[in-house]
Amino acid sequence: MTRVTVENVWKTYGKQTVLERINFETAPQSFISLVGPSGCGKSTFLRMLLGDEKPSQGRILVDGVPLQAEPSPDRGVVFQKYSVFPHLTALQNVMLGLELGQSPVLGRLFGKKRRTARDMSREMLKSVGLEAAESKYPAELSGGMQQRLAIAQALVKRPKLLLLDEPFGALDPGIRAEVHEILLALWRETGMTIFMVTHDLSEAFKLGTRVIAFDRRKTRPEELEAYGATITFDLPVMRKIVPPSGAVTSPAETAEAMPKVAVAG
């Protein structure tokens, strides 16, 4: 059961402060939705969790251990696109994680080990409903199938954390709902902690057990450089509710309005 602790994290690029004073701790098996306007640093924050970026100040701990400063197999990731490898079939994409772990020199498995890895990968593909597409290349799959494949590929490593960067942003609403169900089922089954960056508030509330919003508190032009975004509201989702559309307009309103909605819902 994984616990993520974020301690006073800041991120600056030169003089530009992007994020400031980010503090929170997650309960085990959380599904955390990160929301906020474009450019508020939520993707930057996800990249820090991933190890692709380093906090300028502060630190992030997973189960009390500071994060490694580069991506590692305990953290899976699914991006909006380019998450799967175009030169590998669906099955090969999923097997890759297993092959890399067990074969440091060739990165390929043979014989019995290969069959074991293949069976595990088929199992994984089946859990995202792609068993019929195992020999197809990503370019032959639809957007929703590619994202399901990316999830399967990440989960075969059994990561403690799954990081999703607007994973469903490019999908049709119908397909999106379908992938949501698959993701929720896998999350319940594995007990991992999920962080998901999304633009879509209803998606954030539908999936998350907790919704964290990032925004700038200071928005006057002369303040933009020196002050970054921080957590403007942090909200447990007790029940699965979808906020009424139009309820969220400005970030300031959001911070006050959302808890009421949650209570009322």
Added chain:
Amino acid sequence: MRRLINQRPEILSRLLLAASPFFLAFLAYALASQARLAINPTDKLLPAWSTILDAINRMTFVPDLRSGDYLLLLDTMVSLQRLAIGVGLAMLAGFVIGVLQGLIPYVRATLANFTNVVSMIPALAILPILFITFGLGETAKIVLIFVGIVPFIIRDLAQRVEEIPHEQIIKAQTLGASTWQIIIRIVVPQMLPRLIDSVRLSLGPAWLYLIAAEAIAAESGLGYRIFLMRRYLSMDVILPYVAWITFLAFFLDFLLRGLRRVSFGWMYRGHM
């Protein structure tokens, strides 16, 4: 009336259109040749088709009086061998260095500027240096081809590697890949088809360097023969040789394109 940019030829007219410039070129030659020969039957500049066919026959099917070699075959084999070794080595070195330079920041910091500067050296300008250093034998010619095209292949490959989406490299690391594993499982398989493209583009310059080197110092080879025949104004040999070189270049390109399609099916599936 639709705009010109929206009018497309049908298959038959497309074929006719594609054939017409070739036909016109041949026609122009035939007319000019006929006109010159009418004035002076011994004119050598624009030989008649029959003279050219005689020359082709002589070079291809009649052994040379002095050496007993079939000259066209000999020249072709010798030239292709030089080209293959030069291009092959450049391909190998360019691929290894290009991939490393594109992927590994320390290698890029060390080599990128150097490669850029070297690629600006006109290879033909250093041909004398190569002849002085390596003598007039095969080595200098092969090195010229190598030096002429390897900087381009390195730069092209490095560029392509940098164009691999960052997400893929991150994803590979979250799957536990080491730098080496990223190279052999992610980068190399995606770059092999790019290498073929890069080599296809390099073949033009490679032929240029080959013929230049053969023209200056050689005892056989397609370029050597053309420049030798120039002394005798033997247009009847030079013209078919040029056509033959063009055909070889075209054919090599065709082979490489076929290889790319056959070996890297993943690039085509789902896109066609």
